[in-house]
Each structure stands twice: as structure tokens, then as C-alpha cells.
Amino acid sequence: MPHAERPKTIVTRKLPDHVEARMTELFDVEFNAGDVPMTADQLKDAVARAEVFVPTVTDDITADILASAGPQLKLLANFGVGVDHIDLAAARAHDILVTNTPGVLTEDTADMVMALIISVPRRLAEGEKLVRAGEWQGWGPTGMLGHRVNGKRLGIVGMGRIGQAVARRARGFGIQVDYHNRRRLPEAVEQTLEANWRENLDDMLADIDILSINCPYTPDTHHLLNEKRLGLLGKDVYVINAARGEIIDEEALTDALEQGAIAGAGLDVYENEPHIGERLLALDNVVLLPHLGSATFEGREAMGDKVIANIRIWADGHRPPDQVLEGWA
Numbered sequence: 001m002p003h004a005e006r007p008k009t010i011v012t013r014k015l016p017d018h019v020e021a022r023m024t025e026l027f028d029v030e031f032n033a034g035d036v037p038m039t040a041d042q043l044k045d046a047v048a049r050a051e052v053f054v055p056t057v058t059d060d061i062t063a064d065i066l067a068s069a070g071p072q073l074k075l076l077a078n079f080g081v082g083v084d085h086i087d088l089a090a091a092r093a094h095d096i097l098v099t100n101t102p103g104v105l106t107e108d109t110a111d112m113v114m115a116l117i118i119s120v121p122r123r124l125a126e127g128e129k130l131v132r133a134g135e136w137q138g139w140g141p142t143g144m145l146g147h148r149v150n151g152k153r154l155g156i157v158g159m160g161r162i163g164q165a166v167a168r169r170a171r172g173f174g175i176q177v178d179y180h181n182r183r184r185l186p187e188a189v190e191q192t193l194e195a196n197w198r199e200n201l202d203d204m205l206a207d208i209d210i211l212s213i214n215c216p217y218t219p220d221t222h223h224l225l226n227e228k229r230l231g232l233l234g235k236d237v238y239v240i241n242a243a244r245g246e247i248i249d250e251e252a253l254t255d256a257l258e259q260g261a262i263a264g265a266g267l268d269v270y271e272n273e274p275h276i277g278e279r280l281l282a283l284d285n286v287v288l289l290p291h292l293g294s295a296t297f298e299g300r301e302a303m304g305d306k307v308i309a310n311i312r313i314w315a316d317g318h319r320p321p322d323q324v325l326e327g328w329a
């Protein structure tokens with residue numbers, strides 16, 4: 001059954017101009033022109049009024065927020081691929097469909113992972129700071145040496161779209177690829193990626209030079225990389241995370257970095273964004289980025305297009321293509 005022709009749609013953050021313009025043509029839409037993240041009370045007010053609600057990763061859509069949802073709220077069309085900020089069980093209990101935007105930010109995010117894989121061992125951020133501080137004394141045979149990535153072994157945790165895109169890039173840099181995933185990839189895919197499945201995560205951690213976290217954040221992956229697992233990594237290992245901060249115990253990671261128990265880290269995500277701990281900020285052997293993985297004009301427009309397509313198809317009475325299926329978490 002078709003839904004309202006121009007559904008009442010509330011968007012929580014500023015979206016790219018092209019996306020907002022198209023949404024205005026299609027829906028009865030309210031935007032957040034100031035782009036200040038909504039408070040819990042504002043989120044409650046929005047879900048009480050909207051038929052379609054468009055949140056993003058900075059909105060915590062808890063059961064408490066969804067308890068305020070009006071009976072007319074039928075679709076939560078998330079702007080982003082991760083849905084860990086949404087209580088999916090509560091959405092289901094209120095009969096609200098949830099969609100996301102998979103596929104269109106894969107390559108951009110994998111590029112960012114690869115940039116971190118190179119930046120940390122080769123000390124790019126430190127070098128840049130040195131030059132800008134006017135402290136560079138010129139080239140020297142032993143100046144600012146880092147570590148070669150070619151020939152190293154990368155362990156990827158989570159071999160979905162982004163993990164596989166990271167593997168393709170890593171092979172291009174002459175890096176060996178191991179991966180740990182709940183399900184083993186088909187043999188043909190493994191062969192194409194030249195990736196070696198490691199059933200046991202702990203065994204993989206003991207064998208690698210670089211670790212890249214690329215799995216979703218779920219209750220099962222909370223602090224997957226905890227103090228014990230960090231202890232399995234060698235002191236020359238670099239840890240890269242562009243997935244979700246909560247997958248790593250950030251305090252334990254900071255301890256390991258401070259103590260030289262691992263070589264360095266490249267982080268695009270944090271446990272309590274946008275807060276980053278003082279101890280982490282003080283370290284030289286880390287590259288810290290402000291959650292930039294999908295931050296390209298092209299990617300964000302494509303994410304917006306997906307949000308629009310999901311709403312349109314749902315409004316026409318069909319199942320939206322990017323419905324987040326039960327059991328995702």
C-alpha cells in the first residue's frame with residue numbers, strides 16, 4: 001500500500017545542498033539548517049511528528065527516544081551505513097523500518113584506511129608538523145626514519161565490503177593479507193583478493209605487522225580489541241581503526257602506545273566522539289583524524305541519493321532496497 005505522497009520527513013543534520021534540494025522537491029521536509037546535533041528532547045519531538053526520520057551517526061536513537069515515536073513514524077532512513085547508534089530492537093517493536101546507505105562509501109573509507117596504513121609507519125603527520133614548525137634542518141641519512149609497508153603482513157578484522165576494498169589496495173602495495181571474519185569468504189573471492197582466512201582472531205593477532213579494524217560495531221564487537229588481545233600484538237605492530245571507536249578499548253590502546261608495547265596507531269574513530277583523551281592526543285606515534293572515512297563530496301551525495309531512493313520506494317508501497325535486516329546486530 002502506498003504511503004503519503006509527500007511524507008513528513010525530518011532530517012537531523014545539514015545534508016549536501018543537492019540532496020536537500022531534491023528532498024524539498026519530493027517530501028514535506030524539515031532540515032537542520034544550523035547543523036547543531038539535536039538534543040534528546042529535540043529528537044523526541046522529531047520522532048513524535050515525522051513519518052520518515054533521517055538520523056545519522058551523531059544521533060543516539062535509543063529505546064527511550066523511540067518511545068516518543070508517533071504511530072505515523074514508519075521509516076527511519078539513516079544517512080550512513082553503520083546503524084549501531086540506533087536501537088534496532090526498539091525500532092522493530094514500534095514497527096518502524098530502518099534503512100542505511102551501504103556500498104557508496106566503501107571506496108572512500110578504504111582509501112582512508114590505506115592512507116593511515118601508510119601515514120603511521122612512514123611518520124607523515126610527524127614530518128608535516130616538523131616542516132610547519134620551521135624545525136626541519138634538511139635531509140639526513142638517519143632523519144625521521146619510519147618503517148616500510150611493502151612486504152608486511154596486514155590482518156583485517158571484518159571482511160565485508162570495506163575490508164575487501166582495503167585488501168585490494170593493500171595487495172597493490174605489496175602487503176600480504178590475512179583476514180578474520182565470522183564467515184569465511186568463498187574460495188574464488190579469497191583467491192582474487194589473495195587473502196588468507198584466519199579462523200582464530202588471537203592467532204592472527206600474533207602473526208601480523210598491521211591490524212585494520214573493519215567490522216561493524218555490535219554488542220559482540222564491543223572492545224573486541226581489549227587489553228588481553230592488544231597484548232598478543234608484537235611491539236612493531238600498527239593498529240588502524242576507521243570503523244567504530246568502541247571496537248577498541250581506547251584506554252588499553254593508549255596504555256599500549258605509551259608503553260611502546262605496540263608501534264603506533266592510525267585512528268579515524270573514537271570511543272566518545274568528538275572527545276579524544278588527553279593521553280592519546282599527547283602521543284607522537286599516532287595519526288588522529290576526525291571521522292573522515294566517507295567525507296568526500298561524491299560519497300556524501302551518493303549517500304543522500306540512497307536515502308532519497310529508500311524513502312521514495314517505501315512511499316510507493318515497496319520494500320526499500322537498503323532495509324537493515326533483523327539480526328544484523
Ligand code: DGY
Nearest residue numbers: 057079080081082294
Ligand atoms: C557511516 O556511514 O557509518 C560512517 O561512519 C559515517 O559516514
